[in-house]
Amino acid sequence: RKGLTWKYYAKKILYFLRQQNILKNLKEYLQRPTEQQSFLEGAVFIDQYCNPLSDICFKSVQAQVDDIADKVRKVLRAKNPRHPSLASKAGEILIPEIELQRQVLDAMNCVLYEQLKYKGNELDYYNSLNSYIHQVLIRRTGIPISLSVLYLTIARQLGVKLEPVNFPSHFLLRWCQGKEGSTDIFDYTYIDAFGKGKQLTVKECEYLIGHHVTEEFYGVVTSKEVLQRMVGNLLNLGKRESTDQSYQLLRDSLDLYLAMYPDNVQHLMLQARLYFHLGIWPEKVLDILQHIQALDPSQHGAVGYLVQHTLEHIERRKEEVGPEVKHRSDEKHKEVCFSIGLIMKHKRYGYNCVIYGWDPACMMGHEWIRNMNVHSLPHGPHQPFYNVLVEDGSCRYAAQENLEHNSEPREIPHPDIGRYFCEFTGTHYLANTELEIRYPEDLELTRATVQKIYSSSKE
Template identity: 35%
Template sequence: MANDTIIVLPGEIIVYILEDKRLSLADILHFSLACKSLYKIVNESNKLWKTTFFKRWPLLKEIYETKKLEHRIINWKEEVKVSVTSRTKLLCYLFSMSSKHHRKQDLTNSEFKDLDALFCPKEGSHPLAYYFLSDELDSLIKHPATTSDNDIIINSFSNLTHRYYGLKIIRYLKQTHLKDEWQKFISLPLKQQTLERGATFVAQWCQPEKNVSYHAISSILDNIAEQTKEFLRKQHPGHSIFSVPNERFNFWKNNIIDDNQWNVTETRQITDALCEVLFVKLKFYGNSKMYYWLEKSFIDQVLETGSGIPTTLAIVFESIARRLGVHCEPCNNYLILSFILLDITTGPGFEDTESFYIDVFNHGHFVTKESCPRVGGLSRCPIEKYNVHEAATAIEVVTRIANNLEVAARQHIQINDRTARLRSVLEFRCLIQPDANIILQLGRIYISQFMDLTELVKTLENMQQNLELISKGQANVILQTFQTLQRCQKNLQPEEEVKLKRRVPSVKYAIGLIMTHRIHGYFCVITGWDPRCMASTEWMNEMNVDELDQGANQPFYNILLDDGSCHYVAQENLVLSPNSQGINHHAIGRYFYKFSGAHYIPNEEKAKEYPEDERFCNELLVTYMQNRMAYNTT
């Protein structure tokens, strides 16, 4: 009888209990199957399903609110079903990727086209399916050891191979979505194309593995603006800003304003307060030593660390100042990297007032034409002729950030996944400002990675249709590039079938083993081997292979290094590492699904290619550990 007590409770009480945050979606489903009465209560409560939906996927609440779907009549049980179904299909797609693509160094967008049906409304998917899938992938990346409510194994992201391909899926997913978002952005009236939105787009495109939210970025900027107002209140409690209604602040937040809203004195009081809060209290600063670190160009990371390049610091400053009714303009010349202009000449009744320039890279110092330091050894003031230039638009500023990102992506200080980063930046540049030279650079990357060129060829064909908009010289470059890519496309050979590698006595090591280079001392992991050197004669001459003790007639190993590079190394230069540790290489999951603590375990595809290696690897490690223990004992 006691077991039936809950049935006699009013349905509202049962729903209230089930809304407890400790109960999962699976708990509620199991509860509803206890009897017909409970099944009816659970399935007829739209309120319960709504609570359960956002309890299970809390990040989606922001999406429903910003998309203004929160107050629409929604069948939340159906919403849960669609979300679960979409995620299940995504995981099935993910699990199949290694068997399809393990021979490919990288994947082009055209190879993900069959994924479009899962998230593109034009293909018949749910309007918010993109957010369901990106939320699932974001969660898996952050929390790899959880399980889902629909019994699909979500801890697959502890599987290195699934994680490797999951990152490729999320890159395609988010960048495909962002292409549509970019078209919407550039279609907005110029007054609504704010710098912070453009900068957020850059951060989202270049960091697909992160959940970069404009709402979160905007909230941080709002908070700094509020801190500035509080500081201003203490210094100047009678300032006119404190009589402005909230509706006006909201307008300034979302629109580029034409004029300062204050007189010269009050404008300077606001900018002084902003500099105090931003550069003194919150310690934002320009970092010249890390100028070409990618992170310094991403507004989310600048707001998190307080360190940035002049462009991103200028965007932060302008975005906060605009929220406070101060009109700022980025200079439309090379000074975009050094200054932003506080144009207070348009303030009411102050037509002859001098403009001030803020050096955001050096703690927000104010300068004028008279006090401006000579920058970079220039004999003339670099802002002397500012007024002959138009203010830079958000699209122009984004283009300059992209240019800086390309330089940063080519730096040698960040080798790991450098080619993928450069590819992503070039594809971004191609999106915002298509150019034959950029496409040619992309083509070289695609060819080096044996990637499909179809998408680049299509881009060139579209550019050819608008040749009247392009100079004759540039048209010739486009045509030459198109012809080059066509020839390369024809020369791409179909993938070879996997050839099994049978072990021979001369091969001492196996795939998955952690090794140390005898000469250079770096750590690495073996991903493949040949019984003898199979490189070209030119490569062997360049690497002085004939000077090795055993020359080319010894096993050579493909290895991944901890710095993100890969090499082809002679057996005589490798030795088992005494301190096994994981290798930080972006492609590790292409070959292995797990790190055992002593070695990497090959995934199904790699194990098929080297069918005898796993057993040999285990036996070798046992012998090695026994010998070490015997040595330590003696």
């Protein structure tokens, strides 16, 4: 409850340092010969980079996969006590007989989908957790590519060689039924790990996505290409929304993509635009733009535009005199009833939140006011509005008439709480030095309000 600001910035530093180390390890992984690049390990690198504060390690993930493989062996033993997968150590042999391979896959489907209840996450498909392998193991659900990585890894540990197929819209695995290394797509059975390990023909693969595709899409892909698609999925998720969490996901996935393909102009430009949009790291933006110009001179128009505006941003930053200071004693702020650090409840939506900023009237643009239907409120936009951190991790802008004091104040589990507050007292939050400078007269009112509300409620 104390030292929130110190903890907040310590986490930021730890986040950065861990990511740098993970990127270093990923680049070393990509330098290995292809046959030494474990699909599972690559998936763990992506997971670690996007969740650097979580305790995720390859050894732990591998142990969980080993445990599933042991369960499969138990089922195999009941069906065929002499099966070669029972005598071998993980991944040491490849079983040549198709029927024995089929027994392994049947046992895998039994364990994964019947016993452990793994399934494709159709209801919440666009949740980033579906892409993180440690979450797939915890939640037992995922998307086609993450479930395929798990399925392929277990199969290989049990002596069955499956290969990844970068099929459009739905990642698949292929299982050779003909001569090893065959280039004939009809020599393979295709496996849908998202669809409970269902085995498909070429025609059924097309039914799966609803249209015909050329033979090239049935070909095997490398571990790097698998990681590229996994990161691409996360990139697309980051683009879907305009929230702090989605921007962070977009930043992380761009870092990963450019670690694999450092000269990809399209993604370099996206990274430069993202940093520019967020108003962060302008010097880095200029470095990226210089790199783009060297790679592709035809981009000079877009590069020139961003360079000009980035330089203007740097100049404006030099001229900034400091944050705006809001005094409650100012006549134009007389209608502001609530103060920084108070734990509030939204009257309409019921969420708990803490105030970290206020305006004497709505300061958002006309489009936001229209979209949020602010004019339907009795006092419309001409009333104080408050910046609040919400318990669900979001930041919102709430009208005064929609907020009320929370009768049961509680901590707000928001990732940015330490950015604004240094301590939770049990009834309210104490602004940190930076926030107190911006709202110098709020602390006294917050204390008086808390004393009045919560002391009277105890009597």
